[in-house]
Amino acid sequence: MKKHILVIPGDGIGQEVTQWGKAALDQIAKNYNHEFTFDEALMGHAAIKVTGNPLPDETLEKARKSDAILFGAIGHAMYDNDPSLKVRPEQGLLKIRKELGLYANLRPILLFDELLEASSIKAHILKGTDILFFRELTGDVYFGEKKRSEDRNTASDLMIYHKYEVERIAHKAYQAAQQRSKRLCSVDKANVLESSRLWRETVQEIAKQYPDVETEHMFIDNAAMQLIKNPKKFDVVLTANLFGDILTDEASQIAGSMGMLASASVGDGVGFYEPIHGSAHDIAGKNLANPLASILSAALMLEISFGLPEEAKALVNAVDQALKDGYRTGDIADQNTEASKVLGTQEMGNKVLG
Amino acid sequence: MKKHILVIPGDGIGQEVTQWGKAALDQIAKNYNHEFTFDEALMGHAAIKVTGNPLPDETLEKARKSDAILFGAIGHAMYDNDPSLKVRPEQGLLKIRKELGLYANLRPILLFDELLEASSIKAHILKGTDILFFRELTGDVYFGEKKRSEDRNTASDLMIYHKYEVERIAHKAYQAAQQRSKRLCSVDKANVLESSRLWRETVQEIAKQYPDVETEHMFIDNAAMQLIKNPKKFDVVLTANLFGDILTDEASQIAGSMGMLASASVGDGVGFYEPIHGSAHDIAGKNLANPLASILSAALMLEISFGLPEEAKALVNAVDQALKDGYRTGDIADQNTEASKVLGTQEMGNKVLG
Ligand SMILES: CC(C)[C@H](C(=O)O)[C@@H](O)C(=O)O
Numbered sequence: 001m002k003k004h005i006l007v008i009p010g011d012g013i014g015q016e017v018t019q020w021g022k023a024a025l026d027q028i029a030k031n032y033n034h035e036f037t038f039d040e041a042l043m044g045h046a047a048i049k050v051t052g053n054p055l056p057d058e059t060l061e062k063a064r065k066s067d068a069i070l071f072g073a074i075g076h077a078m079y080d081n082d083p084s085l086k087v088r089p090e091q092g093l094l095k096i097r098k099e100l101g102l103y104a105n106l107r108p109i110l111l112f113d114e115l116l117e118a119s120s121i122k123a124h125i126l127k128g129t130d131i132l133f134f135r136e137l138t139g140d141v142y143f144g145e146k147k148r149s150e151d152r153n154t155a156s157d158l159m160i161y162h163k164y165e166v167e168r169i170a171h172k173a174y175q176a177a178q179q180r181s182k183r184l185c186s187v188d189k190a191n192v193l194e195s196s197r198l199w200r201e202t203v204q205e206i207a208k209q210y211p212d213v214e215t216e217h218m219f220i221d222n223a224a225m226q227l228i229k230n231p232k233k234f235d236v237v238l239t240a241n242l243f244g245d246i247l248t249d250e251a252s253q254i255a256g257s258m259g260m261l262a263s264a265s266v267g268d269g270v271g272f273y274e275p276i277h278g279s280a281h282d283i284a285g286k287n288l289a290n291p292l293a294s295i296l297s298a299a300l301m302l303e304i305s306f307g308l309p310e311e312a313k314a315l316v317n318a319v320d321q322a323l324k325d326g327y328r329t330g331d332i333a334d335q336n337t338e339a340s341k342v343l344g345t346q347e348m349g350n351k352v353l354g
Numbered sequence: 355m356k357k358h359i360l361v362i363p364g365d366g367i368g369q370e371v372t373q374w375g376k377a378a379l380d381q382i383a384k385n386y387n388h389e390f391t392f393d394e395a396l397m398g399h400a401a402i403k404v405t406g407n408p409l410p411d412e413t414l415e416k417a418r419k420s421d422a423i424l425f426g427a428i429g430h431a432m433y434d435n436d437p438s439l440k441v442r443p444e445q446g447l448l449k450i451r452k453e454l455g456l457y458a459n460l461r462p463i464l465l466f467d468e469l470l471e472a473s474s475i476k477a478h479i480l481k482g483t484d485i486l487f488f489r490e491l492t493g494d495v496y497f498g499e500k501k502r503s504e505d506r507n508t509a510s511d512l513m514i515y516h517k518y519e520v521e522r523i524a525h526k527a528y529q530a531a532q533q534r535s536k537r538l539c540s541v542d543k544a545n546v547l548e549s550s551r552l553w554r555e556t557v558q559e560i561a562k563q564y565p566d567v568e569t570e571h572m573f574i575d576n577a578a579m580q581l582i583k584n585p586k587k588f589d590v591v592l593t594a595n596l597f598g599d600i601l602t603d604e605a606s607q608i609a610g611s612m613g614m615l616a617s618a619s620v621g622d623g624v625g626f627y628e629p630i631h632g633s634a635h636d637i638a639g640k641n642l643a644n645p646l647a648s649i650l651s652a653a654l655m656l657e658i659s660f661g662l663p664e665e666a667k668a669l670v671n672a673v674d675q676a677l678k679d680g681y682r683t684g685d686i687a688d689q690n691t692e693a694s695k696v697l698g699t700q701e702m703g704n705k706v707l708g
């Protein structure tokens with residue numbers, strides 16, 4: 001198979017971790033006789049520094065021409081500390097999601113048995129958890145009109161949904177539920193928000209087309225609580241952009257660490273693969289970042305964009321083996337980890353692929 | 355001391371639990387020689403059934419005339435299942451919050467040592483946690499304009515903040531932080547939302563007036579994760595209405611159960627006290643609800659509205675003693691609880707106050 005992959009390292013630890021996602025793809029190409037070619041492009045603070053634009057046209061062009069995109073992370077403390085800056089790294093990520101029509105963000109909460117103890121949640125509560133989030137990614141308060149009054153004393157963001165936006169991701173989520181345990185939980189705040197009422201009505205309608213799937217509706221506040229009280233209760237979770245942002249970060253504790261979670265953004269065309277962790281500037285360039293989420297993002301790419309489940313499985317197994325062998329990066333080490341087995345980014349990457 | 359208290363049981367388990375909050379106040383009056391008089395009023399589904407209005411004028415009048423309000427819970431599955439209903443129970447709660455100017459919702463995460471094992475989170479992660487949430491309560495996407503297009507296919511809610519709304523609650527939170535460990539974490543989504551950028555700018559300004567307090571700014575997605583990863587990291591948490599709704603429900607797992615958490619809503623005048631749990635219709639009328647959050651809400655009333663910290667402490671101690679004696683309601687029982695000590699609502703109320 002011939003594929004052309006665009007790597008966008010982005011900011012912070014993005015550089016260090018995408019290097020390993022790319023290396024994983026290279027190894028798969030070699031072992032399974034595929035031909036993967038790579039290009040690289042700028043986004044976020046990295047792009048602003050060079051071009052003044054968080055998503056340069058060149059990056060978008062390269063993205064459109066590629067068969068899949070491997071992304072790192074975005075964001076920089078400089079902008080976080082100064083809310084008045086007009087040009088911001090995150091605009092690049094939001095714009096590419098919109099431009100490429102990446103309306104469905106799949107975030108599987110993949111639990112490695114070896115990491116049960118790395119979580120702050122009790123192992124017996126976690127064991128057996130297997131959740132697949134469908135986070136809507138190109139609508140909601142993220143993309144609704146933003147306003148600031150002239151005196152700068154009033155600011156607003158429009159939380160808005162169109163029915164077709166809910167329908168298309170709902171179909172994807174229901175189709176996934178049919179392949180899994182046939183349970184879907186839709187999360188909203190329909191007791192307060194009109195946009196959530198549209199969300200709930202629409203999901204109720206779509207649900208009728210999937211009578212084999214059991215649907216539950218839950219309020220976001222309750223879901224944030226149930227998710228850690230009894231994660232096994234959930235299978236496919238379908239939710240809006242903002243709620244999905246919050247719930248999936250929270251759910252990363254189920255997997256032991258943010259450093260373990262990969263995500264796939266899909267929709268109208270090319271697929272976009274990225275860890276759910278952020279740019280983590282405090283540890284950037286220190287060989288401390290966990291490369292596993294990027295390697296697992298590469299696995300999602302193989303499975304979803306290229307239809308290569310065997311190759312994807314090989315990467316997941318390689319990660320699993322490194323964990324079974326006792327190797328950990330700092331974020332997933334616990335009191336039982338031998339000090340000599342706590343590895344840096346490079347060493348962990350090599351253990352998995354070496 | 356002479357005080358007049360309005361009890362609004364609301365919906366679902368509201369009736370059963372406020373009965374115990376009221377009984378707690380009655381007992382305090384007797385033991386400490388105060389004169390507390392009570393009235394009762396309707397709100398939510400209970401009010402819609404009788405008057406067609408989730409917040410009858412009579413309730414609002416009684417509320418304005420009272421010295422404090424003890425509230426139960428709101429909501430009913432009927433409305434949750436039918437998003438198209440125009441008159442909804444929650445409107446009553448939102449309206450009373452707005453009408454009474456209850457802009458600051460204080461949610462202390464009070465940890466009873468006896469309940470460390472009732473949580474899904476590991477005891478050593480929890481131990482020592484002491485968080486006080488300041489949730490803004492009369493602004494945000496809760497109160498911004500709601501719209502539905504004529505064809506009903508587009509729906510929106512305006513997420514909006516005015517600077518003065520952020521300032522007044524920020525002052526309250528900083529003042530509380532000064533009395534506590536002098537750490538404040540403000541939670542927003544300033545990397546995406548304009549209203550959050552106003553929030554962050556304003557908190558940064560207010561922070562300068564409290565140089566003795568250490569301020570941290572955190573994104574909501576990260577906060578949802580950190581809260582369960584390392585809850586001890588937090589002391590005073592200041593956040594917007596929607597984010598506060600989500601984070602405090604999540605934080606209830608720190609205290610073992612939603613059934614344990616009380617809240618105080620304060621602002622321009624009379625104070626409003628309520629458990630953070632919902633109406634829980636599935637267990638309503640079955641003598642299964644946990645009355646402790648209502649009793650602890652009464653304690654918050656004594657402390658905050660009436661300036662009676664000793665009396666408040668007496669109630670907290672009474673709750674603590676019942677827990678020390680091994681008594682539990684179903685929601686806080688764990689595998690070590692003797693079956694004979696798992697109590698119903700009435701029995702638990704009697705143990706605490708008996
Ligand atoms: C960086 C930020 C804009 C982004 C988001 O909120 O979507 C991130 O948190 C994510 O979840 O991908």
Ligand SMILES: CC(C)[C@H](C(=O)O)[C@@H](O)C(=O)O
Binds near residue numbers: 191192221447
């Ligand atoms: C019932 C609902 C409107 C309410 C809210 O979202 O504010 C509740 O969840 C709460 O937290 O008090």
